[in-house]
Amino acid sequence: MDDETTGTSRRRALWLFGVVAGLALAADEVRTPNGYRTAEAEIVPASPAVNPAPTPRARLRPPSWTPGRLVAAEEPVRELTQLSPPPPAKTIALTIDDGPHPVWTPKMLDLLAEHDVRATFFIIGEQVREQRELTRRIADAGHQICNHTMHHPLSLAGMSTKEVREEVVEAHDRIADATGVLPGFFRAPGGNWSDRVMDVIAEYGMLPIDWSIDPRDWARPGTGRVRSRLLEAGDGDILLCHDGGGDRAQTIKALRKAVPELKKRGLTFATL
Numbered sequence: 001m002d003d004e005t006t007g008t009s010r011r012r013a014l015w016l017f018g019v020v021a022g023l024a025l026a027a028d029e030v031r032t033p034n035g036y037r038t039a040e041a042e043i044v045p046a047s048p049a050v051n052p053a054p055t056p057r058a059r060l061r062p063p064s065w066t067p068g069r070l071v072a073a074e075e076p077v078r079e080l081t082q083l084s085p086p087p088p089a090k091t092i093a094l095t096i097d098d099g100p101h102p103v104w105t106p107k108m109l110d111l112l113a114e115h116d117v118r119a120t121f122f123i124i125g126e127q128v129r130e131q132r133e134l135t136r137r138i139a140d141a142g143h144q145i146c147n148h149t150m151h152h153p154l155s156l157a158g159m160s161t162k163e164v165r166e167e168v169v170e171a172h173d174r175i176a177d178a179t180g181v182l183p184g185f186f187r188a189p190g191g192n193w194s195d196r197v198m199d200v201i202a203e204y205g206m207l208p209i210d211w212s213i214d215p216r217d218w219a220r221p222g223t224g225r226v227r228s229r230l231l232e233a234g235d236g237d238i239l240l241c242h243d244g245g246g247d248r249a250q251t252i253k254a255l256r257k258a259v260p261e262l263k264k265r266g267l268t269f270a271t272l
């Protein structure tokens with residue numbers, strides 16, 4: 001009797017979990033454009049086996065602005081105004097690529113926390129294996145987790161559909177497994193896009209993201225130059241910085257000055 005009651009309760013609990021999970025997925029589908037909705041639904045069933053609890057997503061603070069769908073689906077998004085609905089005036093997005101990195105990502109997270117800024121991290125899948133806890137820390141801090149391929153091939157645009165798919169899907173699975181987050185946005189390494197890349201990421205329900213402000217921090221041009229380029233940001237700009245791929249001391253120093261300055265001008269940092 002007791003066992004049966006317990007069993008019924010457990011089944012009911014599982015059913016309720018299913019309903020809640022279903023609602024969460026339905027909410028995701030609403031946020032994706034029509035053309036991507038089916039693909040998103042297809043990729044989702046594979047994830048519960050890897051990570052059955054979607055709770056990490058629930059830990060994120062609610063964003064002040066959430067784009068509903070892409071207007072210009074034919075090409076990568078370079079400014080927030082290409083998203084729909086467009087963001088409120090004076091909104092910018094800080095995107096951070098090529099991590100997680102054991103030295104620079106924690107410094108970046110501390111800096112962002114200090115200034116209460118939510119950023120968008122384009123993660124390299126193969127680095128998640130060794131930086132699993134750090135990857136989770138990024139998500140738990142309320143930042144957005146996105147897909148930046150498995151191995152960061154700068155030749156992605158020249159790869160076959162099969163090779164592109166492997167780069168995209170392996171990174172997706174690695175990120176989803178570590179964080180419970182299903183990335184909805186993708187950035188090609190070096191911004192090297194091709195029709196094949198666009199087709200594959202559409203197939204998996206992701207939107208292509210580029211940038212409008214590039215301080216070329218990866219080339220270490222000097223803290224002052226990185227900072228002054230970042231300070232050119234205005235309405236709708238997508239800023240590109242890095243927390244991986246080399247010594248990012250200049251990036252951190254430049255952001256330490258630029259972020260409070262941009263906030264002082266009334267600009268609000270948002271995720272995508």
Ligand SMILES: [Zn+2]
Binds near residue numbers: 097098152189190
């Ligand atoms: Zn990159």
